[in-house]
Amino acid sequence: MKNTPQGKNIVIIGSGIGGLSAGILLSSLSYPVTIVEKNPLPGGLMRSYRRGGLDCPVGVHYVGALGEGEPMGRMFDVLGVQTSDLFMPMGNDGVIDRYIFDDFVFELPTAIENYEDNLRRAFGPESEQISTFMNNLREIHRRMLNPAFLINQGDPFQNIDYLQPLGEYLDKLAVSPRLRAVISVPCELFGVPSAECPVLLHHMVLAGYLFSAWRLKENGSRMADVLAQRFRDLGGQIILNDGAEKILISEGMVRAARLDSGREIPADYIVADIHPKILLGLMDSNTLRPAFAQRILDLKETNGVICAQISVDAAAHPETAHNTYRLQTNEKGEIKDGVFYQIRQGNDQANLLSIITRSFYEEWSDWENTVSGSRPKDYSAKKYALAEELLEKAQNIFGPLKNARVIDVFTPLTIRDYINCPQGSCYGVMRSAQQLLKIASINNPPIGGLLLTGQNALAPGVLGSILGSFEVTRKIIGTEEFNHQFHWRA
Numbered sequence: 001m002k003n004t005p006q007g008k009n010i011v012i013i014g015s016g017i018g019g020l021s022a023g024i025l026l027s028s029l030s031y032p033v034t035i036v037e038k039n040p041l042p043g044g045l046m047r048s049y050r051r052g053g054l055d056c057p058v059g060v061h062y063v064g065a066l067g068e069g070e071p072m073g074r075m076f077d078v079l080g081v082q083t084s085d086l087f088m089p090m091g092n093d094g095v096i097d098r099y100i101f102d103d104f105v106f107e108l109p110t111a112i113e114n115y116e117d118n119l120r121r122a123f124g125p126e127s128e129q130i131s132t133f134m135n136n137l138r139e140i141h142r143r144m145l146n147p148a149f150l151i152n153q154g155d156p157f158q159n160i161d162y163l164q165p166l167g168e169y170l171d172k173l174a175v176s177p178r179l180r181a182v183i184s185v186p187c188e189l190f191g192v193p194s195a196e197c198p199v200l201l202h203h204m205v206l207a208g209y210l211f212s213a214w215r216l217k218e219n220g221s222r223m224a225d226v227l228a229q230r231f232r233d234l235g236g237q238i239i240l241n242d243g244a245e246k247i248l249i250s251e252g253m254v255r256a257a258r259l260d261s262g263r264e265i266p267a268d269y270i271v272a273d274i275h276p277k278i279l280l281g282l283m284d285s286n287t288l289r290p291a292f293a294q295r296i297l298d299l300k301e302t303n304g305v306i307c308a309q310i311s312v313d314a315a316a317h318p319e320t321a322h323n324t325y326r327l328q329t330n331e332k333g334e335i336k337d338g339v340f341y342q343i344r345q346g347n348d349q350a351n352l353l354s355i356i357t358r359s360f361y362e363e364w365s366d367w368e369n370t371v372s373g374s375r376p377k378d379y380s381a382k383k384y385a386l387a388e389e390l391l392e393k394a395q396n397i398f399g400p401l402k403n404a405r406v407i408d409v410f411t412p413l414t415i416r417d418y419i420n421c422p423q424g425s426c427y428g429v430m431r432s433a434q435q436l437l438k439i440a441s442i443n444n445p446p447i448g449g450l451l452l453t454g455q456n457a458l459a460p461g462v463l464g465s466i467l468g469s470f471e472v473t474r475k476i477i478g479t480e481e482f483n484h485q486f487h488w489r490a
């Protein structure tokens with residue numbers, strides 16, 4: 001590539017999807033980039049783990065918009081990573097998600113036209129409401145095809161209607177409780193209740209899956225390894241098992257990152273793929289204005305989850321092409337509780353049923369001061385008892401589960417210790433309508449050379465985290481050069 005940058009060292013803290021994708025983009029532009037990671041292996045939430053001979057996912061169950069020319073497909077193209085090698089399409093049976101409510105079932109189909117058909121079939125009398133909603137959804141769907149929209153956050157981001165909470169928007173449309181419930185499900189995917197979730201974020205996530213929905217072909221560890229290898233092939237260096245302990249700053253500019261081992265790595269830019277509250281702890285307490293620091297500390301987190309990984313008989317319980325959600329609502333149709341189920345192919349004998357549901361950090365406060373790997377028996381007893389309850393309830397949906405055995409359970413404490421996030425928050429800070437402006441301001445910290453990527457920068461999830469890396473790159477090289485290097489125009 002042209003314009004090789006001279007003498008600009010970049011250190012990225014954290015090797016999640018945000019850190020690795022930023023590393024790939026910046027090293028493809030010939031910047032010398034070092035990623036530092038506190039864990040022994042790269043990948044963060046993207047990485048899966050093995051238990052009982054099965055690959056257990058952590059933070060990648062399904063993603064949207066990976067098809068050719070679709071938003072995430074285009075981003076993977078720029079990263080130089082073959083999506084066909086990593087992902088396979090979902091919904092061979094025409095369904096991406098099956099939503100099971102107390103008294104009705106709705107299927108999220110593949111493609112936006114089918115979604116509209118399903119809504120009209122299920123909610124015929126609400127034809128006007130559906131037309132308004134679909135017009136707005138289609139506008140975002142169409143605009144997502146324009147890369148400039150994703151990065152520069154054009155018109156709809158300025159349009160106040162798209163920034164209002166989904167709950168208010170649906171109040172104005174006067175939808176029935178059932179229609180509200182169905183439309184609100186995507187908010188569950190990134191942990192923001194519909195009453196607080198910005199319409200734009202909801203529409204982008206839903207539209208993403210309606211472009212196309214995909215699962216990992218093999219597992220998250222392979223995805224992490226492929227991205228890490230791509231980064232290394234471009235000349236990037238990954239330091240494992242040695243977290244960043246301090247960011248050294250002088251005269252308002254980052255100078256270096258100091259690691260747990262004491263090693264210092266000089267940096268002209270530091271890109272943080274970590275939670276902003278953890279980032280704050282890496283700086284001297286007087287680095288930021290107290291009001292700015294307090295704004296970060298006051299940010300509300302998304303909730304944690306408990307996940308039960310269950311081995312089931314492979315012949316009796318084959319992989320399903322769609323996911324299943326069991327959802328509970330209040331009388332207004334707001335979702336109050338939800339459980340996610342996914343059955344994935346394992347080996348000749350066993351497949352994996354993953355069950356995920358909300359779990360509050362406070363429920364685990366007895367063990368708050370313990371760390372993963374050395375928690376007492378009563379913690380294990382509690383988490384396995386909850387997993388058994390989840391397994392019991394799963395049989396109401398799937399029927400008796402043959403040879404079912406809980407092979408692992410993770411809780412908010414596991415996630416807290418694994419990726420270093422306060423309260424085990426699953427999707428980082430809550431991107432609610434109320435917090436949007438605050439989050440936008442912390443995404444531009446007043447320290448020269450300090451930038452944020454990952455789920456806490458622009459948006460959560462795989463799509464949002466990679467988007468954050470494109471934005472970091474644009475900020476470093478400027479919009480003109482960015483468009484030129486990555487052919488990033490509509």
Ligand SMILES: Cc1cc2nc3c(=O)[nH]c(=O)nc-3n(C[C@H](O)[C@H](O)[C@H](O)COP(=O)(O)OP(=O)(O)OC[C@H]3O[C@@H](n4cnc5c(N)ncnc54)[C@H](O)[C@@H]3O)c2cc1C
Nearest residue numbers: 014016017018038044045059061062243244454455461462
């Ligand atoms: C249970 C669950 C299910 C999910 N399912 C999906 C899904 O199906 N689809 C989807 O799109 N999204 C899903 N998500 C969200 C998605 O996984 C995340 O948004 C995304 O992976 C976050 O990536 P990231 O780059 O922000 O950081 P992370 O993956 O959190 O990585 C951060 C890295 O930084 C490292 N680190 C922290 N502190 C330091 C330090 N001081 N020094 C060095 N390294 C440090 C951590 O060890 C970690 O490796 C899910 C999340 C969870 C928890």
